[in-house]
Amino acid sequence: MKTVNSLPLTVTRLFAPIPPETQAELDLLCELYGRTLQKFQMAFCTHELRQKVWNWRAFGDELVYFLNLPQPKFETLLEDLKAQGKRAQAELLKFLRSQQISEGPRLQARHWKLCLDEASQGLRTYWQTVKAELKRQWGRFFGRYSNEPKTLIYINWILRETEQQFYMASQGKVPYPQPPKLNPKETDAEERYRERLAAFEKLKKRH
Structure with missing residues (x-):
């Protein structure tokens, strides 16, 4: 039985270059994503919101509800949050609202939810590490009572x-x-x- 040698086939695909204005918008969106991610990370590092990382989906639903309020009610909400000492959440909502009503390139809700997920995941990993270290340090003290x-x-x-x-x-x-x-x-x-x-x-x- 004869064998047939096959020659490799190379397929070359050509992509149209991205127009400069589109590239500029993409660069801006990447910058906005990084800024939004940083906002969530900073918010989760506060004493006020650090526990929200364990139930970040519910926190995201809460943010969506607040962001869908009419502007007068939204302004009242911000004042109420500040009066309750929840300044970190108020500042986060204010930032997200500014992106929501921006006329230029802006992140969609599904995009800032990715930031929320990424930020909470990083903080959850951090606190799990802290928890493991606490267990290790306490082992010699609580071990006899285990x-x-x-x-x-x-x-x-x-x-x-x-x-x-x-x-x-x-x-x-x-x-x-x-x-x-x-x-x-x-x-x-x-x-x-x-x-x-x-x-x-x-x-x-x-x-």
């Missing part, structure tokens, strides 16, 4: 990323006097929580 269910409740309570005490612990602060948010089945752990809290305070004084 078989005690009530103690594990307390440790897991501290390490809930969606609640304030996790961020206090990550800054080297004892989450006190704020009491733990115990579930109905965890009410018997409150006494053990106080014991662990006292022991943790003594440990911090030695280091």
Whole structure:
């Protein structure tokens, strides 16, 4: 049986050059994407919005709802947010609104949602690293209590990323006097929580 040698076939495709005005618009959109991503990153680094990274989709839906408000209601919303001490969210909404009503090249909603996703993903990775480091540092202290269910409740309570005490612990602060948010089945752990809290305070004084 004879074999037939086949010659390789090269296909050359030609693309029309991008007009200078289109290239300028694309460059501007890339710049806007970077600026918007930076805005989300800065917002998520604030104490006000850092916990939003764990539920960023709901936060995005909230932003969409606010951005769809008529301008008078939107202005009232910004004032209300500032009065409540939510300046980071107010500034973020103000920036997104300016992009929304811009007459020039602007990011569509699906584009700034990509920025929201990218920024929250980066911050989630960061806080997971912090959590792992906290576990490592606490291992020598809490390790001997690892078989005690009530103690594990307390440790897991501290390490809930969606609640304030996790961020206090990550800054080297004892989450006190704020009491733990115990579930109905965890009410018997409150006494053990106080014991662990006292022991943790003594440990911090030695280091």
